[in-house]
Amino acid sequence: MPRHTKMNAAIITIGNEILMGKTINTNLAYLGSELAKQGIFVEYALTVKDEPNAIKQALQDTWGKYKIVITTGGLGPTEDDLTKSAISEFFGKKQHFDDNIWEHIQKMFAFRKIPLPETNRSQAMVPDDFIPLRNDLGTAPGLFYREGDFLFFALQGVPSEMKHIFETHIKDIITQNCPDAKPLSIKTLRTYGIAESRLAELFTLSNLPEGVSLAWLPQIGRVDLRFYGTDANKVEEAVKKALPVIKPFVWGYDEESPAEILLARLWKNIYTLSVAESCTGGLVQKLITDIPGSSNSFLGGVIAYSNALKKNLLNVSDTVLETEGAVSETCALQMAEGIKSLTKSTCSISITGIAGPDGGTAEKPVGTVCFGFIAAEKYWSKKQFFTGDREIIRIKAADFAILSLIQHLQGRNDN
Amino acid sequence: MPRHTKMNAAIITIGNEILMGKTINTNLAYLGSELAKQGIFVEYALTVKDEPNAIKQALQDTWGKYKIVITTGGLGPTEDDLTKSAISEFFGKKQHFDDNIWEHIQKMFAFRKIPLPETNRSQAMVPDDFIPLRNDLGTAPGLFYREGDFLFFALQGVPSEMKHIFETHIKDIITQNCPDAKPLSIKTLRTYGIAESRLAELFTLSNLPEGVSLAWLPQIGRVDLRFYGTDANKVEEAVKKALPVIKPFVWGYDEESPAEILLARLWKNIYTLSVAESCTGGLVQKLITDIPGSSNSFLGGVIAYSNALKKNLLNVSDTVLETEGAVSETCALQMAEGIKSLTKSTCSISITGIAGPDGGTAEKPVGTVCFGFIAAEKYWSKKQFFTGDREIIRIKAADFAILSLIQHLQGRNDN
Numbered sequence: 001m002p003r004h005t006k007m008n009a010a011i012i013t014i015g016n017e018i019l020m021g022k023t024i025n026t027n028l029a030y031l032g033s034e035l036a037k038q039g040i041f042v043e044y045a046l047t048v049k050d051e052p053n054a055i056k057q058a059l060q061d062t063w064g065k066y067k068i069v070i071t072t073g074g075l076g077p078t079e080d081d082l083t084k085s086a087i088s089e090f091f092g093k094k095q096h097f098d099d100n101i102w103e104h105i106q107k108m109f110a111f112r113k114i115p116l117p118e119t120n121r122s123q124a125m126v127p128d129d130f131i132p133l134r135n136d137l138g139t140a141p142g143l144f145y146r147e148g149d150f151l152f153f154a155l156q157g158v159p160s161e162m163k164h165i166f167e168t169h170i171k172d173i174i175t176q177n178c179p180d181a182k183p184l185s186i187k188t189l190r191t192y193g194i195a196e197s198r199l200a201e202l203f204t205l206s207n208l209p210e211g212v213s214l215a216w217l218p219q220i221g222r223v224d225l226r227f228y229g230t231d232a233n234k235v236e237e238a239v240k241k242a243l244p245v246i247k248p249f250v251w252g253y254d255e256e257s258p259a260e261i262l263l264a265r266l267w268k269n270i271y272t273l274s275v276a277e278s279c280t281g282g283l284v285q286k287l288i289t290d291i292p293g294s295s296n297s298f299l300g301g302v303i304a305y306s307n308a309l310k311k312n313l314l315n316v317s318d319t320v321l322e323t324e325g326a327v328s329e330t331c332a333l334q335m336a337e338g339i340k341s342l343t344k345s346t347c348s349i350s351i352t353g354i355a356g357p358d359g360g361t362a363e364k365p366v367g368t369v370c371f372g373f374i375a376a377e378k379y380w381s382k383k384q385f386f387t388g389d390r391e392i393i394r395i396k397a398a399d400f401a402i403l404s405l406i407q408h409l410q411g412r413n414d415n
Numbered sequence: 416m417p418r419h420t421k422m423n424a425a426i427i428t429i430g431n432e433i434l435m436g437k438t439i440n441t442n443l444a445y446l447g448s449e450l451a452k453q454g455i456f457v458e459y460a461l462t463v464k465d466e467p468n469a470i471k472q473a474l475q476d477t478w479g480k481y482k483i484v485i486t487t488g489g490l491g492p493t494e495d496d497l498t499k500s501a502i503s504e505f506f507g508k509k510q511h512f513d514d515n516i517w518e519h520i521q522k523m524f525a526f527r528k529i530p531l532p533e534t535n536r537s538q539a540m541v542p543d544d545f546i547p548l549r550n551d552l553g554t555a556p557g558l559f560y561r562e563g564d565f566l567f568f569a570l571q572g573v574p575s576e577m578k579h580i581f582e583t584h585i586k587d588i589i590t591q592n593c594p595d596a597k598p599l600s601i602k603t604l605r606t607y608g609i610a611e612s613r614l615a616e617l618f619t620l621s622n623l624p625e626g627v628s629l630a631w632l633p634q635i636g637r638v639d640l641r642f643y644g645t646d647a648n649k650v651e652e653a654v655k656k657a658l659p660v661i662k663p664f665v666w667g668y669d670e671e672s673p674a675e676i677l678l679a680r681l682w683k684n685i686y687t688l689s690v691a692e693s694c695t696g697g698l699v700q701k702l703i704t705d706i707p708g709s710s711n712s713f714l715g716g717v718i719a720y721s722n723a724l725k726k727n728l729l730n731v732s733d734t735v736l737e738t739e740g741a742v743s744e745t746c747a748l749q750m751a752e753g754i755k756s757l758t759k760s761t762c763s764i765s766i767t768g769i770a771g772p773d774g775g776t777a778e779k780p781v782g783t784v785c786f787g788f789i790a791a792e793k794y795w796s797k798k799q800f801f802t803g804d805r806e807i808i809r810i811k812a813a814d815f816a817i818l819s820l821i822q823h824l825q826g827r828n829d830n
Contacts, residue, residue, distance in 0.1 A: 016630060017630060017632055018460075019447050019456075019460060020456075020457065020630075025444070028433065028434075029440070032434050036435050041434075041435075042435065045462035049458075108802070111802065112802060115613070119612040119616055120612045138802075158633065160804055164804075197532040201533070217432055281700050281704025281709070282692075282698065282699070282700030282701040282704065283701045284697070285697030286696055286698045286701045288696065289694075289695075289696025289718075290806065290809075294696070294720075295721065298720055299720060299724060300719050300721055300724040300728075301697075302718070303690070303700045303716045303718070305704065305709075305713055305715040306715055306758075309715040312757075342728065343721075344723075357707050385526060387526065388552055389552065389579075390707055391575070391705065
């Protein structure tokens, strides 16, 4: 095959289930992002049915045209997983049984203390000349094949396993096989409290240095600005130009999640945190405990979904519940005080609101959410109106709670 | 244009951000599933950069070949949103300003009490002969265009808005314009507690009636079996054949989530529920409160992340924490008792475990999770070992907790 110099990739996602719904393709996002960091650009992404001919046609359309071709999906043990056969046929290879893989599969089942079905033997079959990539999180290995300048990988459909194989094997293989790849320099400014359209007015593309691109990434209720290019200095220059204009709205950079930044801020101040949630029902605490090591600063909290719990556990007064109601700033503050004294934390967050679809009134429509915050000596409350359905309102409220406490701890409290 | 009889669709996802990672394409899953229910099959799914030429090329490749072409993404107000211009050019249409849309955008900003930037005016532009589809959840409308037998829709990239437009407008348009579409009959059996490979041994494709297909849908830690075909009777027959073999593992049917089924079971028994979580950090309660109306049965709970909270709030004894540790069945049972008495609920769930990545020991490796359950008079505990990373272990643990209580309430308790 001829020498291929373009540092590009095609991703083939295999699965009726993705075309028919029921499964969300998170793998493309992960691969696109990770490959870009290594200087490989995904230029083509196709989703095909898990039929041998569709898989072979997709390989036909991409193999030899893109430096790297990656398939995801179709390596499980059940009958509809035909990927490996289609791949073997396309590349003209027979398959052989790999004892190491079989031993690994046996160990995985032993740990889970469940019997190992014979069907799993098919997962230990490897096409000749392919290199199996060991999967510590599951049974089926990934597969790697090289022909001339071209690299092929067959990966799992299960996102955690696919990521694990990419991290532990594929990154290094790409580094070794693509010495010409120019990694992309990427800097993301993460903003909150300003509409995408207003940001666009403040900041236009004409300000960008040559060779730097800007992407607007709307998140739920906020916007990320991503500057990228192959010249790291120019990307840095672009960010420096942008910062003076948008700094008040920037809560973080790059990949960090709001919960990660909040935990880092708490840790720096030797603060501890507790949370009392009503309408978000545990989402704030779920986001915080997503982060490994969160127990260093996060003590715990209460989901006070019923008014009885708000009273009995968090000490919210009857008067407040009767006069102002559970969705009020006064109730939110009492909840924040209640959880702080219950847990003896330095900081606390409380959320009480109407996530819908029912429960709204003219005065307090669906989307009305009240917040209480305590950061050491400082107490404050907030009322917000969020648009969207139940899920979106809950996400926006959880986000607002975390980002507000971050902004306060960063010394940019606007209260 | 000629009459098109195939009831198929192509989905074009627009966005560098999807190819480069950073955004996950949940829209394809939603559209694939909803269209299949209406008898329209997504046969092609392509992701392209948000560059005018890439968008026009994708339209060129699909328009006139598939009954329905849908684009998602690129209708926002910022500079990188070029979709509408590319679409107008491809269909040879000029654009006009739509006063109704502009009025709607003004109202949306007024509700959120934030100023309306001029940039948003571009969202009120509509290509001639296109019908705007009103968006109650956001500012940009969807777009609909019909030419002969062929239908084109341009939808938002934001999933909640896209779904809203699909629900409120597109379903009806498709029903009216595709009288020949034969809706797919789909029945999903949702199983738990049996490996995909073991299920495959119990149940093989050869048992299926003609015209019925079976898809294995591995979820995290469990498997769904989906039977589908255009003949509802035959699908029903296939399910009836399968049920005797796999019934002990079936916890639900079709689209219902575990939390929905649990809430329905609780409601039927006039039971209330409380939850005490440690390693899952709020995930169980988040899943339960995802469901509208969950407050009918769910009272609330505690996230006892620290041992101090386990003692002070949930009354876990010092002796248990010192001898057996926080990750023990005895501690789990005490947590379940503690939250039940605190909230005066009829049922309770508790979870305490090691989600990792740190904190594992030889005796209690990462993935060890203990559960306590109370359902009225009945008390029991369980210990499980889950594989995967922190996120996966937490999801599997939350799932196990909810599904175990369902199985008990369904009278199939194996304790």
